[in-house]
Amino acid sequence: MSNTVIHDLVSEMLGRLPSGGGIVAVDGDAGEQLSDMGSQLAREISARGLTSSVRSFTGADFESSPAGTDVLLVVGEGALQPGVRTRWNWTLWVEASGVRDPASNDRSAVAFESYRSRDEPKGAASAIVDVSDPEAYRRDWNDACSI
Numbered sequence: 001m002s003n004t005v006i007h008d009l010v011s012e013m014l015g016r017l018p019s020g021g022g023i024v025a026v027d028g029d030a031g032e033q034l035s036d037m038g039s040q041l042a043r044e045i046s047a048r049g050l051t052s053s054v055r056s057f058t059g060a061d062f063e064s065s066p067a068g069t070d071v072l073l074v075v076g077e078g079a080l081q082p083g084v085r086t087r088w089n090w091t092l093w094v095e096a097s098g099v100r101d102p103a104s105n106d107r108s109a110v111a112f113e114s115y116r117s118r119d120e121p122k123g124a125a126s127a128i129v130d131v132s133d134p135e136a137y138r139r140d141w142n143d144a145c146s147i
Contacts, residue, residue: 005137009127010044013071013090016126021050021070022089025057025079027121029112030096033131037094038075045071059084077112080121093125095140097132 013024026038038054045052050070057076065072078084080091115121122128128140 005129005139006040006044008139009092009129010041010048012127013041013092014045014048014050016090017071018089021065021072023065023072023074023087025085025088025091026073026075026094027057027077027079027091027125028094028096029116030094030131033096033134034075034077034094037092037129037131038073041073041092042071078115080124081115081119082124085121085124091124091126093122093128095122095128095130095132097130 017024024041026034026041028034028037030037035054035056042052042054051068052071052073053066053069054073054075057074057079059078074088079088080093085091130138130140132138
């Protein structure tokens with residue numbers, strides 16, 4: 001795990017959230033590593049004396065954080081679809097090379113690749129992180145700052 005990258009992501013996130021907290025979406029092509037990223041972000045938020053809650057993205061509305069929670073982390077594939085992406089105060093795209101192979105004809109891989117090319121969720125993210133190497137996460141600066 002790359003603590004420096006997590007620390008920096010949370011610093012950026014907290015600097016962009018409205019006072020009183022907000023809602024953060026975590027999406028990406030990293031499969032099971034998405035929920036791990038949500039947990040790591042929650043631990044870093046807690047280390048700063050704030051409260052957080054991690055929920056799976058189900059397509060349901062998340063209009064506000066639960067009472068007493070500074071940051072609600074909504075984690076799951078599809079969280080950056082055009083119809084819901086405006087609900088979030090800050091977003092993170094998590095990618096890992098080799099997790100999905102659309103050429104495999106696996107239905108979930110093909111559906112995800114369709115979502116990715118049709119909706120361009122990565123381009124809508126506030127930040128992008130590559131978790132291909134679990135010991136050395138890497139921030140991808142090809143995000144909104146460079147457009």
